[in-house]
Amino acid sequence: MSPASVRRRFPAGTGVDQLREYMAPFALRLGYRFNDDEDFVNEVLASEIEILEETGDVYCPCRVRTGDPKEDVKIVCPCIPFYADQFAKLRKCWCGLFIRTDVTDGSELHGVIEVPEGPAEVPVALAEEFPPGTLRTIRVGKREITLARVDGEFFALGNVCRHAFGPLGQGFMDGYMAVCPWHGWRYDVRDGTTDHPDADVRTYETFVREGYVFVTV
Amino acid sequence: MQVRLFALSTCPYCRMTKRFLDDASVQYEMLEVDKLEDEAKNSAIAEVKEISGGASFPVVVIGEEVIVGFNKKRIKELLQL
Numbered sequence: 446m447s448p449a450s451v452r453r454r455f456p457a458g459t460g461v462d463q464l465r466e467y468m469a470p471f472a473l474r475l476g477y478r479f480n481d482d483e484d485f486v487n488e489v490l491a492s493e494i495e496i497l498e499e500t501g502d503v504y505c506p507c508r509v510r511t512g513d514p515k516e517d518v519k520i521v522c523p524c525i526p527f528y529a530d531q532f533a534k535l536r537k538c539w540c541g542l543f544i545r546t547d548v549t550d551g552s553e554l555h556g557v558i559e560v561p562e563g564p565a566e567v568p569v570a571l572a573e574e575f576p577p578g579t580l581r582t583i584r585v586g587k588r589e590i591t592l593a594r595v596d597g598e599f600f601a602l603g604n605v606c607r608h609a610f611g612p613l614g615q616g617f618m619d620g621y622m623a624v625c626p627w628h629g630w631r632y633d634v635r636d637g638t639t640d641h642p643d644a645d646v647r648t649y650e651t652f653v654r655e656g657y658v659f660v661t662v
Numbered sequence: 663m664q665v666r667l668f669a670l671s672t673c674p675y676c677r678m679t680k681r682f683l684d685d686a687s688v689q690y691e692m693l694e695v696d697k698l699e700d701e702a703k704n705s706a707i708a709e710v711k712e713i714s715g716g717a718s719f720p721v722v723v724i725g726e727e728v729i730v731g732f733n734k735k736r737i738k739e740l741l742q743l
Contacts, residue, residue: 485674492672506672509695509707509717539718540675559730 453501461490464503468523475525476568476657477532477543481551489542493522507540530586530662531560533567547655568657575599575658580623580634582614585662589614590649592658593623593634599653600634601660603646607639613646663741665690668710668721671697675732676720682734686743695719 455464465479465486472478480486492506504510505520519527525538537544537554544551545568569583569592580593582604589604591614602623604614611627618624622631632639637648650661667683669676671694683690695706707717714721714730722729724740737743 488674492674496672507670507675507719509670509710509719511707511717540673 455497455501455503457498459494459497461487461494464490464493464497472523472525472543473546474571474574475523475529476546477523477525477538478546480537480541480544482555485555486542489540505540526584528586529567529569529584530565530588533565534561534563546657564661566652566659566661569660570658572599572653572656572658578618580614580616580618582612583660585660588662590660590662591623591634592651592660593618595621595634599651599658601649601651602632602634602637603648605646606630606632607644607646608641663725664723665741666723667692668706668719668723669694670719673719679720679722679732679737682732682737686741688741688743 455467469479489506493503496506497503500510503522504517505522505524508520510517510520523538523543525532525543528539532538533545535554536548537551541554544554548554567585569585575592575594577594577596580591583590583592590601591604593600593602595618602613604612606613606625606627608625608630609627611625613623613625613632616624616626619631621634623634624631630639630641632646637646639645652659665683665688667676667679667690669680669692680692693706695703695710698706710721711717713723713728716730718730720732722737724737727740729736
């Protein structure tokens, strides 16, 4: 890659400690923290620094960059949103740099395991950072989902408005109704229904545990 | 039994896998995919995607079996170590 095409997110000379400090709050909001194995964390981050020096960004050292920016963006560390459903079941990210905040013994997760079958309970946001009466789009693996809060309750539903495919999660709330920002179609966040025939969106189960909002996919 | 290791030079689990196979004196063929030149790299990525369904490393091929990640237990079973 020519130097001119490098888009630097971190300045040259960025070190392991700076990366750690930078990434930790983003991982925490997705329900993850650094692995307890300090040596392992340092080894992974040292590999990421090598990649950073070459490319200007930190990519997962266990996956290959293809040169296609649309693909490669999915392995920028932390890559958790793009694989949130798989990682939620593994209880760690692919390379194990990050483990779920609710894991007590990270050492048992060493090595890479097959992703178990079945639904995934995915931490998607800190409840205290999600004000009542608001909504936003979240990414859970390949899905985009609208997450909405009404008083103390959270709701999750399909993110694409069935009218003109507007991004529902970028709209606004009116009581229990999520209003599409483009043309104002309204969806009841409790069951995904709208006034328009055959245009309901699907909903997902949500719950709050240890301060995190979870979506089951 | 033929053993192949698809690896990345940057990947800690690839290094662990390599160390494990070396320590067990297993004969294997290793391809460091990120160190290959353009065309060879693309064809290696295509092969990894085909056999493993993704582009995550390491990928260990033992006979007909494909193991994604450093799964010591599974390698031991297949090679009867």
